[in-house]
Amino acid sequence: MSEDFNDNKTIQAQSSEAISGGGSGIATDADYVRPAEVADQDLYHGHSFITKWIFCQDAKVIGVQYFLLATFTGIIGLILSWLMRLQLGFPELVPFMTAEHYYQFVTMHGMIMVVYFLTALFLGGFGNYLIPLMVGARDMVFPYLNMVSFWSFFVAVGVLLASFFVPGGPTGSGWTLYPPQAILEGTPGSGWGIMLMCISLILFVAGFTMGGLNYLITVLQARTRGMTLMRMPLTVWGIFTATVLAMLAFPALLVGALMMSLDNVLGTSFFMPTILKAGEVLEYGGGSPILFQHLFWFFGHPEVYIVALPAFGIISDLISVHARKNIFGYRMMVWAIVGIGALSFFVWAHHMYVSGMNPWFGFFFATTTLIIAVPTAMKVYNWILTLWRGNIRLNTVMLWCLGFIVTFVNGGITGIFLGNVSVDVPLSDTYFVIAHFHMVMGIAPLMVIMGAVYHWFPLVAGRFLDEKLGKWHFWLTFLGAYSIYFPMHYLGFIGVPRRYFEMYDSPYVTSAVGMNEFISLAAFIVGAAQFILIYNIIKTLKTGKPAGHNPWQACSLEWLTPTVPPEHGNWGDRLPTVHRWAYDFSVPGAKEDFITQTTPPSEVAHTKVEKT
Amino acid sequence: MHVGIIFFLVILGSVLFHIFTPWYWTDVASNWGGMDDTITLTFWIGGGVFIAVCLFMVYCVFKFSYKKERKAEYKPEDKKLEKILTWATTLGVAALLAPGLIIWNQYVNVPKNAIEIDVMAWQWGWQYRLPGADGKLGTTKVVNINDDNPFGINLDDPFGNDDVMIQSDVINLENNRPVKILLRSVDVLHNWYVPQFRAKMDAVPGIVTYYWFEPNKTGEFEVLCAEYCGVGHYAMRGGVEVQDKQDYDNWLQQQETFSDLIAKQKILENEKTKLAKK
Numbered sequence: 095m096s097e098d099f100n101d102n103k104t105i106q107a108q109s110s111e112a113i114s115g116g117g118s119g120i121a122t123d124a125d126y127v128r129p130a131e132v133a134d135q136d137l138y139h140g141h142s143f144i145t146k147w148i149f150c151q152d153a154k155v156i157g158v159q160y161f162l163l164a165t166f167t168g169i170i171g172l173i174l175s176w177l178m179r180l181q182l183g184f185p186e187l188v189p190f191m192t193a194e195h196y197y198q199f200v201t202m203h204g205m206i207m208v209v210y211f212l213t214a215l216f217l218g219g220f221g222n223y224l225i226p227l228m229v230g231a232r233d234m235v236f237p238y239l240n241m242v243s244f245w246s247f248f249v250a251v252g253v254l255l256a257s258f259f260v261p262g263g264p265t266g267s268g269w270t271l272y273p274p275q276a277i278l279e280g281t282p283g284s285g286w287g288i289m290l291m292c293i294s295l296i297l298f299v300a301g302f303t304m305g306g307l308n309y310l311i312t313v314l315q316a317r318t319r320g321m322t323l324m325r326m327p328l329t330v331w332g333i334f335t336a337t338v339l340a341m342l343a344f345p346a347l348l349v350g351a352l353m354m355s356l357d358n359v360l361g362t363s364f365f366m367p368t369i370l371k372a373g374e375v376l377e378y379g380g381g382s383p384i385l386f387q388h389l390f391w392f393f394g395h396p397e398v399y400i401v402a403l404p405a406f407g408i409i410s411d412l413i414s415v416h417a418r419k420n421i422f423g424y425r426m427m428v429w430a431i432v433g434i435g436a437l438s439f440f441v442w443a444h445h446m447y448v449s450g451m452n453p454w455f456g457f458f459f460a461t462t463t464l465i466i467a468v469p470t471a472m473k474v475y476n477w478i479l480t481l482w483r484g485n486i487r488l489n490t491v492m493l494w495c496l497g498f499i500v501t502f503v504n505g506g507i508t509g510i511f512l513g514n515v516s517v518d519v520p521l522s523d524t525y526f527v528i529a530h531f532h533m534v535m536g537i538a539p540l541m542v543i544m545g546a547v548y549h550w551f552p553l554v555a556g557r558f559l560d561e562k563l564g565k566w567h568f569w570l571t572f573l574g575a576y577s578i579y580f581p582m583h584y585l586g587f588i589g590v591p592r593r594y595f596e597m598y599d600s601p602y603v604t605s606a607v608g609m610n611e612f613i614s615l616a617a618f619i620v621g622a623a624q625f626i627l628i629y630n631i632i633k634t635l636k637t638g639k640p641a642g643h644n645p646w647q648a649c650s651l652e653w654l655t656p657t658v659p660p661e662h663g664n665w666g667d668r669l670p671t672v673h674r675w676a677y678d679f680s681v682p683g684a685k686e687d688f689i690t691q692t693t694p695p696s697e698v699a700h701t702k703v704e705k706t
Numbered sequence: 707m708h709v710g711i712i713f714f715l716v717i718l719g720s721v722l723f724h725i726f727t728p729w730y731w732t733d734v735a736s737n738w739g740g741m742d743d744t745i746t747l748t749f750w751i752g753g754g755v756f757i758a759v760c761l762f763m764v765y766c767v768f769k770f771s772y773k774k775e776r777k778a779e780y781k782p783e784d785k786k787l788e789k790i791l792t793w794a795t796t797l798g799v800a801a802l803l804a805p806g807l808i809i810w811n812q813y814v815n816v817p818k819n820a821i822e823i824d825v826m827a828w829q830w831g832w833q834y835r836l837p838g839a840d841g842k843l844g845t846t847k848v849v850n851i852n853d854d855n856p857f858g859i860n861l862d863d864p865f866g867n868d869d870v871m872i873q874s875d876v877i878n879l880e881n882n883r884p885v886k887i888l889l890r891s892v893d894v895l896h897n898w899y900v901p902q903f904r905a906k907m908d909a910v911p912g913i914v915t916y917y918w919f920e921p922n923k924t925g926e927f928e929v930l931c932a933e934y935c936g937v938g939h940y941a942m943r944g945g946v947e948v949q950d951k952q953d954y955d956n957w958l959q960q961q962e963t964f965s966d967l968i969a970k971q972k973i974l975e976n977e978k979t980k981l982a983k984k
Contacts, residue, residue, distance in 0.1 A: 193937045268934045275894035280829045280936035367912025368848045370892040375849050383910055419778035423788050450908045450915035453814040457807055464803045471795045481766035483779035488709050488771055503759050507752035514806035516813055517744050520904040523932040584729035589901025591932045594940040600928050602732045680778035687777055704782050
């Protein structure tokens with residue numbers, strides 16, 4: 095309530111000012127911001143190399159640590175995808191590629207990319223770096239817990255990768271880990287592999303909960319003076335809402351992993367019915383395989399939005415800054431994020447239309463799924479309406495934004511196919527599904543990550559990334575990825591099932607051979623193109639053009655630190671005071687085409703600010 | 707300039723690909739042509755939105771790229787426009803959802819005259835069972851399964867005796883007669899899928915699931931397992947042969963029933979014991 099009060103007061107004072115046309119640079123009532131309610135945060139300043147860079151409590155360093163480890167894991171995921179594409183495009187070319195290996199690569203690629211790459215990178219990476227800076231805090235509220243969060247993630251990755259070296263290798267049960275097959279012989283890694291996968295996931299969830307608590311409480315409690323919720327950049331809204339989802343969704347995965355481990359090790363039967371294997375009845379009975387699917391997708395669908403919502407938030411900010419225009423319909427954008435987040439808990443079984451659950455569920459879940467298309471479409475409209483009559487800088491960051499819009503809309507539309515229950519029947523479990531989710535939650539979020547890297551690198555490193563390399567990186571990635579996944583939908587139309595090690599010579603898929611070769615070649619190029627970024631980073635870290643303060647002329651707080659890159663504690667002696675939202679671009683009457691969040695109304699009194 | 711052109715070419719290329727693609731549906735061979743129609747409808751509406759959004763974006767790139775002297779428009783929101791867009795989207799979504807739900811309603815309601823087929827799956831193969839003269843399948847249990855009773859039929863169930871047993875991964879179907887596929891699995895998840903029939907459903911150990919379709923083209927079709935079931939997943943194929951009534955009846959005549967099998971086993975056993983006595 096008090097925030098609303100504050101907000102109204104600012105607006106009223108502001109408009110009266112605008113009418114009177116006054117404003118001489120003298121601080122007036124309009125500049126009033128409610129004083130802070132709690133004392134400044136005490137921070138632990140590390141002195142040794144270890145406390146400064148390894149077991150570090152600075153959210154920015156932790157963010158970079160998350161980013162680097164997630165990227166490292168992501169590169170492993172990328173290499174696995176290359177191996178899969180080798181098999182699919184050019185079967186029998188790689189001598190060591192057995193069906194066992196293929197399915198292990200499929201599984202590890204999926205799990206790594208979804209959980210250990212995208213989730214860790216968006217929330218752990220961008221969340222840690224940006225939340226405190228964007229809301230004007232000195233750090234996360236629990237820095238020590240934050241450090242433990244990263245190191246739990248580190249151990250989780252270690253356990254995950256260790257499964258490559260245990261007897262039987264990593265699990266090959268598909269990233270969905272469906273029992274009974276995940277823990278039965280006949281699936282690679284049904285002993286050690288699945289065990290380590292479950293342990294790793296449990297560690298990840300535990301670590302993530304520590305980080306997640308930090309993000310939530312920092313956003314709720316540590317915002318600086320004047321930073322009302324409805325003034326926060328959409329990046330923070332996206333990460334905040336995604337974290338709420340994660341806190342509610344991950345426990346379902348944790349429980350599923352735990353129960354399956356018990357089935358595997360102690361011989362309980364949570365998910366195991368009576369099973370006949372190689373002529374013998376196993377000592378299981380009465381469990382329900384579908385129960386696991388419900389638990390998995392109760393996590394799995396919100397998980398899609400755990401990745402998508404931060405991406406939505408970040409892309410909104412990038413488009414706004416580089417189109418020199420406020421994000422169109424900010425309030426709608428916030429409510430869409432929150433609405434999508436809430437709805438995402440009521441759609442999970444659209445992954446299970448043909449799973450054998452009671453088919454009457456289909457009506458409910460198809461309806462909820464298509465309802466979620468409405469706020470999502472609103473977000474898309476608002477992005478392109480932000481471009482409308484903007485002053486668009488066509489730099490590398492904007493290119494990634496445009497690439498995001500194309501791939502996201504494409505993937506969103508195919509989502510309407512799959513969400514619409516009876517349309518899903520012929521398409522589910524085919525390559526259409528693979529094309530859909532790679533477009534919408536693989537490539538589209540990747541576009542956002544890349545855009546965000548080019549956008550915030552000058553803040554993190556104090557230097558610009560090379561634009562020319564950046565453009566090569568973009569066009570190769572965008573055009574390459576689009577030519578991988580766009581045609582792939584049509585393999586699904588033919589009916590080519592997913593998770594096939596080899597198609598043999600099924601009469602109706604012979605025409606797919608040529609396309610598979612093409613897709614594989616494109617995949618090699620796109621994968622290789624990612625190393626341009628690594629080269630770019632290494633090259634510009636020392637010799638890039640210095641960025642200086644606020645190089646993009648942005649409005650939000652993270653660019654307004656006294657030092658670039660920001661130091662531990664972020665704000666020097668005094669915390670910033672916020673007077674407006676993060677999108678005052680191209681305000682009529684203003685001298686420049688942006689007004690920073692910390693600019694008091696008295697300094698820009700002659701401008702026609704409509705929203706603060 | 708070139709940015710807008712390339713994005714435009716991507717959109718144009720997508721449309722051309724869709725028009726000229728040699729990769730498209732197999733000819734539908736069942737009553738589920740309605741699914742194809744809904745896909746087509748979704749293509750029109752969804753594809754239209756995709757093209758409209760992307761072309762709008764491309765136009766903005768051409769028209770509003772950065773000029774130092776120009777200032778962007780300042781317009782935080784436009785409630786009226788947002789309202790119109792919300793309602794238009796809602797309408798479009800409802801138009802897609804309605805036919806989807808109507809067809810789903812047909813999918814979950816099996817016609818009364820459908821013949822029931824027990825499709826039994828395991829790692830990695832299929833076999834089939836048809837009801838005998840009584841028109842009913844006998845009940846089964848996984849624990850009953852052995853060499854003498856490959857389907858695990860409950861021996862005290864009278865409906866089971868005349869069940870027709872097809873211990874092959876190929877089954878014949880009668881053209882233009884609806885079939886209700888009853889799926890069960892003895893080990894892990896599977897899915898009995900014929901692309902030309904469009905329909906599919908997982909087989910789940912512990913329960914019996916179902917779906918139905920009516921084949922309407924004679925010929926041979928490949929059955930694929932559509933739910934990942936372990937290393938042999940990709941090799942778990944089967945077949946369907948759709949025949950006209952005459953041919954189908956002939957085929958059915960030649961199949962063995964459960965009582966035939968039991969009788970055969972008995973003869974075998976007797977011979978064995980005789981041999982042993984000798």
